[in-house]
Each structure stands twice: as structure tokens, then as C-alpha cells.
Amino acid sequence: MKKMHKACVKYPDWKQKHSPHFKPWLYPEQNALPSLALSDLSIQHADSLENIDESSLAESKEERAEGSDEDSLN
Numbered sequence: 392m393k394k395m396h397k398a399c400v401k402y403p404d405w406k407q408k409h410s411p412h413f414k415p416w417l418y419p420e421q422n423a424l425p426s427l428a429l430s431d432l433s434i435q436h437a438d439s440l441e442n443i444d445e446s447s448l449a450e451s452k453e454e455r456a457e458g459s460d461e462d463s464l465n
Contacts, residue, residue, distance in 0.1 A: 415422040 413421055
């Protein structure tokens with residue numbers, strides 16, 4: 392979360408330097424990606440999706456290091 396927050400805080404300055412008027416999420420005409428045909432899309436229901444259980448996975452070394460930094464601040 393710290394990395395995400397840091398990136399979000401710096402985004403306005405970064406965006407001013409990197410195509411500040413390019414906003415395809417606001418102006419669809421700027422989008423250069425090919426369109427998808429609606430017939431290529433299909434509806435998926437939640438009960439048909441694969442259930443991936445990540446509760447038994449260990450955290451990475453980086454996540455543990457960040458967590459210990461937070462713990463020391465409290």
C-alpha cells in the first residue's frame with residue numbers, strides 16, 4: 392500500500408511531463424486500441440470462475456520488510 396500511495400501522490404507531477412492532454416479514459420477518440428465485437432464477449436458467472444485460495448502462501452521478503460517498518464513505527 393505504501394508503494395501505491397507513493398505512486399499516487401507523484402502522479403500529477405508525472406502526468407504534467409508525460410502527455411498531459413492524453414486521457415483516453417475521458418476522451419474515447421484518443422484510444423488507439425482496436426475495438427472488440429460484442430459477439431466476442433461472453434458472460435461469466437461467479438460460480439463458474441476458478442476459486443484460487445492464496446491463504447497458505449508466504450509473503451515475499453519485500454512485503455515482510457515493509458511490514459516490519461510499519462510495526463516499528465507503531
